[in-house]
Amino acid sequence: MIPLSHLLIFSAALLVIGIYGAVVRRNIVGILLSIELILNAAALNFTAFSRFALAGDQEAGVIFTLFIIAMAAAAAAVGLAIVIALFRVRKTIMSDEINLLKW
Amino acid sequence: MLPLTLLVKAGLYLIMAISLLAAVASVSLPNIFHAALALALALLGIAGIYLGLQAEFVAVVQVLIYVGAVITLVIFAIMLTNRMADRSTPAKNSLGAACLAVAAGLFSILVRFIRSTPWPETTSAPAPGTSEIGQALMGPYVFAFEVISVILIAVLIGAMVIAKKDNPGEDAP
Missing domain, CATH: 1.20.120.1200 (NADH-ubiquinone/plastoquinone oxidoreductase chain 6, subunit NuoJ)
Structure with missing residues (x-):
């Protein structure tokens, strides 16, 4: 078993990579990809922590991970639907070209 | 092991x-x-x-x-x-360097906290198998399980409603 701190450092790296991508990407689909990275970092942390918990408590972290995966799938579905609807109206999905609140 | x-x-x-x-x-x-x-x-x-x-x-x-x-x-x-036509549009905005600095700072802070905290080194408990996960999902976590199924249904319908084409007869621009 590799030490818990190495797993935590790995998921911290995933988190900051995801934050960087979510800030600097212009394409909204790219921002959604970065958000998936952030959610994966959090989900990995839950399973890693629960693996080092006492026996009988370990299911909680795994179930949290499953719920995060389900919520991330839901977020991706709604986000991509919004992207497609936005592209149909505005003909662009660059986040800095979408500067109208109302049209 | x-x-x-x-x-x-x-x-x-x-x-x-x-x-x-x-x-x-x-x-x-x-x-x-x-x-x-x-x-x-x-x-x-x-x-x-x-x-x-x-x-x-x-x-x-x-x-x-x-x-x-x-x-x-x-x-x-x-x-x-x-x-696909215009390849020349830049993929990133102008915040790259600043965000890289902030992300590196956040990462160094996180690594310092992680390394200075005493974590449990080994575990002796067996990992929960699929049957334990299923029983926990149907036992103490059954309410959250039901809520997430309702959320998934709502998301399914919502994504279809958002992404579908508007009717051409109604208020076509």
Whole structure:
């Protein structure tokens, strides 16, 4: 078993990579990809922590991970639907070209 | 525990390195389609790390839902929205250097906290199998399970309603 701190450092790296991508990407689909990275970092942390918990408590972290995966799938579905609807109206999905609140 | 434990450890570190490289590629590649494929590689690597943590069920769910469904959905959205004509548009905005500095600072703070905290080094408890997970899902977590099924139904309908074409007769612009 590799030490818990190495797993935590790995998921911290995933988190900051995801934050960087979510800030600097212009394409909204790219921002959604970065958000998936952030959610994966959090989900990995839950399973890693629960693996080092006492026996009988370990299911909680795994179930949290499953719920995060389900919520991330839901977020991706709604986000991509919004992207497609936005592209149909505005003909662009660059986040800095979408500067109208109302049209 | 395992006879191949050293090999398994080395494999896990290799998978971590590959996932990190793929994650970096997925935020920095200018072509969004290549970025989605790099993200698929990173998610596969994370599934491998779940296997190393003896959470086989989560690993399989990760591959099925992320690599199978979410990446497919993302690629569909890219193909529906990408303007293949104008390749010259920059993929990043002007915040790159500042955000890199902030991210590096956040990462160094997190690493310092992680390294200065005493974590449990080993575990002797067996990992929960699929039957334990299923019983916990139907036992103490059954309310959350029901709520997330309602949320998934709502999301399914909502995504269809948002993404569908407007009726041409109603208020076509």
